[in-house]
Amino acid sequence: MNKLLIGIVCFGLSLSACAGGHYVPGIEGIKGASVPPPGNYYLGYLVKYDIDALKAPGTDTDIPTNNNGTVTAIANRIVHITNTKLLGADYGMEVIIPVINKDFNFSAAGYADEKTAVGDIFIGPVVLGWHGDRWDAVGAAGIWLDTANSAEMASAGNGYRSVMLTGGGTTYLNADKSLSASALMRYEINSKDDAGLEPGDQISFEWGIGKKINNNVELGLVGYDQWQVSKDKGTGSTTNKFSKHAIGVEGSYFSTTIGGVLKAAYYNEYAIEAGSNPAPSGNTIRLTLIKPF
Structure with missing residues (x-):
């Protein structure tokens, strides 16, 4: 396995190469920090990340060969918000089970393959939701487990915990x-x-500005920013740090037929800098179903 191939084996649910974590930027958008009231909820996220190029390590420059692919994830998230109060907040818990398809054609590494499997699972024992007259707030903690296979570049797992x-x-x-x-x-x-x-360590920052058109429809602008905030350590590490930035649009519709909310969003990445390893650039499409049960 050549050095470049080793460098880009790190594709995981994060949909990015060695970004330093599992979390998918662009999963949440408008009112992404608002926790629902006590109850049980299913949130299904269908996320497709289209890769059109790889950035060379430590730069924002494309590697000058044909390097493209897609990462498609269906993240199944179950949230239970209890009637218990903790620190003045509604207390809850969650679990995320992703199913991931990776289809890569990276000429720079001489690698082409496609695989589908269950990815690393997230366990969140602490979800706190506060609500005021004109504000909501959230605090949460959990761990991404190293449960999935990570032997190949197209494998579903990251190969580490977060x-x-x-x-x-x-x-x-x-x-x-x-x-x-x-x-x-x-x-x-x-x-x-x-x-x-x-x-x-990695920080993912997501934002959204929304306007309700009527009781069923909401439209707005969304975006995400992601930064590596501490240096990699160990095998293959450098002092380079990863970052990426995107902006997009989102729309949502409350369906009385299904008794839930449907959301759709598109993000375009406009600035990316690779860290210790090559980083992909592209765009993200997200579809979300939020359904109480």
Whole structure:
């Protein structure tokens, strides 16, 4: 396996090469920091990331060969919000089970393959949701487990565990709550992977500005920013740090037929800098179903 191939084996649910964590930027958008009231919820995310190029390590420059592919994930998220109060917040818990398809054709590494499998599972024993007259806030903590196979570049697993801490808030900018602005941050702390590399800590920041058109429809702008905030350690590490930035649009519709919310979003990545390893660039399409049960 050549050096470049070793460098880009790190594709995981994060849909990025060695970004330093599991979390998918662009999963949450408008009112992404608002926790629902007590009850049981299924959230299904269909995310497709189209890769059109790879950035060379430590730069924002494309590797000058044909390097493309797709990562498609169906993330199944179960959330239970209890009637128990903790620190003045509604207390809950969650689990995420992703199914991931990776289809790569990277000429730079001489690698082409496609695989589908269950990815690394997330267990979140702490979800806290606060609610005010014109604001919501969230705090959460959990761990991405190293449960999936990570032997090949197209394997579903990352090959390491990640502790993920979450915080954020939503504010309603008018009395009828039809105009909102939200911000959500995820901080990931990673363990050493199977090859001896410990990816640096990573921050994912997501934002959304939404306007309700009527009781069923909401439209708005969304975006995400992701930064590696500490250096990689161990095998293959360098002082380079990864970052990526995207902006897009989102629409949602409350369906009385299914008794849930359907969302669709598109993100275009406009700035990417690779860290210790090559990083992909492209665009993301997300479809979401939120269904109480």
